[in-house]
Structure formats: structure tokens, C-alpha cells
Amino acid sequence: MIPVSHILGLSAILFAIGVGGVMIRRNAIVVFMCVELMLNAVNVAFVGFAYGMQSMVGVMFVFFVLVVAAAEAVVGLAIMLAIFRSRESLDLEEFNLLRW
Amino acid sequence: MLIAFYIVAALAVASAFNILILRSPVYCALSLVGCFFLLGIIFILLNNEFVAVVQVLIYAGAIMVLFLFVIMLLNLRPDSSPRSLKFGIAKILGIGLTVGILAQLIGVFGSSAAKLGPMGEYSAQRVTEEGSLEIVAELMLTEYVLPFEIISILLMVSIMGAVVLAKKRPPPEEEESQP
Numbered sequence: 001m002i003p004v005s006h007i008l009g010l011s012a013i014l015f016a017i018g019v020g021g022v023m024i025r026r027n028a029i030v031v032f033m034c035v036e037l038m039l040n041a042v043n044v045a046f047v048g049f050a051y052g053m054q055s056m057v058g059v060m061f062v063f064f065v066l067v068v069a070a071a072e073a074v075v076g077l078a079i080m081l082a083i084f085r086s087r088e089s090l091d092l093e094e095f096n097l098l099r100w
Numbered sequence: 101m102l103i104a105f106y107i108v109a110a111l112a113v114a115s116a117f118n119i120l121i122l123r124s125p126v127y128c129a130l131s132l133v134g135c136f137f138l139l140g141i142i143f144i145l146l147n148n149e150f151v152a153v154v155q156v157l158i159y160a161g162a163i164m165v166l167f168l169f170v171i172m173l174l175n176l177r178p179d180s181s182p183r184s185l186k187f188g189i190a191k192i193l194g195i196g197l198t199v200g201i202l203a204q205l206i207g208v209f210g211s212s213a214a215k216l217g218p219m220g221e222y223s224a225q226r227v228t229e230e231g232s233l234e235i236v237a238e239l240m241l242t243e244y245v246l247p248f249e250i251i252s253i254l255l256m257v258s259i260m261g262a263v264v265l266a267k268k269r270p271p272p273e274e275e276e277s278q279p
Binding site: 011 | 101159163199235261268
């Protein structure tokens, strides 16, 4: 039996790496991948709780998170294609239309 | 089993950390695919084959392939700016916030894992006997049938949104010439 706290620790570390990537990286697609990593870290926490509490609710939520992640990836990548057409770049530093 | 968990978890964290370091988006994507595979192994260790298979099929198989398609379609070159040791204020703030969130998460998880609620009815033995896929399928079509229908609508809306967003717009004079 794997202790639940260790699974949650893994989830926390993965989530923090995702947050770090969103903060540090400048390529929009890599930032997007880090968002996927954060969603996956949440999945690990859900499955860890389902495992520790002998419940199936966490597993159902993993399924729903997965569908949301897929929908988000599709729409986000379409937005990136549209941005790339007009700006010829995916560097976040150059997206300044909505900046003060 | 505990040792296997630690080894796979360490590998998963290492390959996730690669995303922060590697410069080429393609390498980042491949490293993330590796991370997703390793998390699939962790889900198997956690006695849940359904999530493991879905993880590999949808995350590693579908979503990351979409990412790779877009990276190669846009022909992105790796970050060519010189790697600077100089930390800007944004980078310091980002790293500080990351460490803060990590500390907060570990604190909350450490205190909450000690007091888990009452045990559910799906013991590891029952899940192994009935199979996690059967249990998930039954729950999905009985207790969770409404969210299941709602996410199917969400998926369809996102498909249409992606088509509308990514479609090339015709130049304006063509639009005007049409009655």
C-alpha cells in the first residue's frame, strides 16, 4: 500500500513544475504544455485520493478533467494558429496588444 | 511496489523538469510524452487500469500529437536568445511564486492526508475482481449520466470553436463582392 501523502507529494511537485513553466518559459506552446502538466498533476491527486479512500468518485473526475483538457488543448492551439498568422511569432513577450 | 512507485515518480518528475530546461519545443513535447507514460505506470501501481489506458491513449496519444503537429506546422525554431544567468525581476517573482505554491500545497496535503474521510465501498480487492473499467462504465451511465452528456456537448462546442478560430478568413474585398 503506497501512502497517500507520498502520492499527493508527487502531485504537488508536478503542479509546482507546471506553475514554474508557466512563469518562466516564453514560448506560448511550451507554456500551454505546462498547463497540461498541471491538469495531469491534479489527476494524480484525484487517483491518489480514490486509491486511499477506496472510492470511485476520483476516477470519474479524472475522466471529466481529461475531457476538459482535450477541449482546452484544441481551442488553445487554434488560437495559437490564429495568433501566429497575424504576428509570425509565438514569443509571449511580443503579445502586447492588451498590455498597459 | 513502494520502491517501484518511488523510481517511476522520480523519473516522472525528472522528465517534467526537462520542460523547464530544454530550449526546443519539440524536445519539450517529447519529454512531456515521457512524463505522461510514466504517470500511466503510476496509475497502474495505484490499481486503476482504466485511467492508465486513458492517460496513454488520450494524453500521450492524442493531445501531445496535436501539440507536435502544431509545433511542426508553425516551424518553430528553438529559443535562440543567449542563455542569460542574469535573473530579471519577472523570473525571480515567478520562481518565488512557484516555491510558495509548492510549500503551500505540501502543507495542505500533509495535513489533509492524515485525516481522510470514511472509506468508500470500492476496496482494492473488489476493483481487482470486477475490473475498474466495468465499475467506471456502470457509474458513468447511472450516477454520472448528466455530466457525461454535458461533456459531450462541451467537446462538440470546442470542435466547432477550433474550426472557426483556425479557419483562414477570406480577404475583405471578396466578402464585399458577394451579394
